[in-house]
Amino acid sequence: MKTKTTQQLEQQLKRHSKAAKLEIWGRTVSLTALLLIVAVVVAIIGFVASKGIATFTSNHVNLWDFLTGKSWNPNITDANGKPEVGALPMIVGSFLITILSAIVATPFAIGTAVFMNEISPNKGAKILQPVTELLVGIPSVVYGFIGLSVVVPTTRAIFGGSGFGILSGTCVLFVMILPTVTSMSADALKSVPRYYREASLALGATQWQTIYKVVLRAATPGLMTAVVFGMARAFGEALAVQMVIGNAALMPNSLVSPSSTLTSVLTTGIGNTVMGSLQNNALWSLALVLLLMSLVFNLIIRLIGRKGRLQ
């Protein structure tokens, strides 16, 4: 008698109910989606890597020469019969423009975020939030066009020369990354618990002291993430930069001389080369550098995030 009910119970518990079946089904679907995405990402990285490495394997370019060479002219071979594929001007250009735009954008972004979040939350929510979201949505070609018709002539008027160069690029990128950095900084400030502020105020700190000594300190990992995120965006931006930088693959000897970045050389060059040729492979190598740098930026963001959580 007893054993029979136990058996029944066991049967009931072991029977796959509808809910259990549904759960298995759901899990399968999401796992498949996940695997698909992983496969795509791996494929992209693999593809870029295999193409980018060809410069060094089939065209026998020295990796060190590639990274430190100062002249970029894949169509020409130098006195030793080696192709001129020195990527240093573009690497320097990319880093310079990224760092400069981040340096200019950070104080503005944090200032705006502080205003939105700490000083006037009502106005912040009503005006600045929608404005930032709007700015994020503007396509980069529009930024590039404005840069071309406003920033470049202004630079030309002030500094002479053509007006194309790192400075103009920095100005355009500054405006482009500002909304992203601002809204991420605002999120970072928002995530500082209210009781931190209350504790500080209750100890007799003024609002500025509270912002400066407590809120910004506590939000530092988030703010750093925001800045690095902006840098990643600046580093990867192609179109707008290409429109204002001048696209001369030369070492930038001043901020107002025409130069180029990894992305600008890629966008201008990739349509004009034949697959499998050295010229084409060299561009893929630039793409590989770009990809690796993006991965590094991602890694930095993750590291900061982890450190922030440990605190």
Next chain:
Amino acid sequence: MFINNDVTKATTMQERHVVQPHEAGHPIILSTEDLHVFYGKKEALFEGDLQFGSNQITALIGPSGSGKSTYLRSLNRMNDRIATVTGKIMYRGVDINQPGIDVYEMRRRVGMVFQRPNPFAKSIYDNIAFALRLRGTTDKYALDEVVETSLKQAALWDQVKDDLNKSALALSGGQAQRLCIARAIAVKPDILLLDEPASALDPVSTSQLEDTLLDLKQHYTIIIVTHNMQQAARISEYTAFFNQGRVLEYDTTSQIFTNPQVQVTSDYVSGNFG
């Protein structure tokens, strides 16, 4: 008209019963007169007329949402940007609820500890030195001394004296709360406001905290919000009972707990409330 059968009781009990403290040696240090608090248009405190004797512990009790925190936070103007507070808050003869008051200076004299232990993500030392540094104290010896005395007064010194440079976030809940007390008393305030400081603590930490408060009474006037009736009975001299935004009864703690004059208080302290 009473729709109550127990007419005798209903008529003998009062609607409201307030006896302000009047003990020799404990002059009134803080009092509120006709205090009203509005959150937007909603009135959350209808009248808070209480007086507090110096070096005494006063407990504020009452059901959830009755306005205890609202009242307490008004006392050091923590409600400034959140609510409208009208009426007078007399601190040693000065109305601190008037526009000309420097709230930052005032909060140095009227400190506050919150329900949830909220140490900053800094070292133990830096937490306690925070308020002094804000006021420009940089002298290492002066800071060292304040850190030590504050931690001793908060009964935390022996546990953390070797870890002063460790993060305050590594402390247990009870330790963190005592750190917050140490941080609040580092600027030597006159009055210490505590909003349910023990509600997140285990019984042992709670009783340690109560001992600490009893010690601190020598130096500070303490006003504490608590949901724990035994706690109020154990540590306070006076108790105010809040209900629906009003102080219904205020008297010595023993009166409130053994001989309440208002029906609602009686129900509340005997656990028959609601």
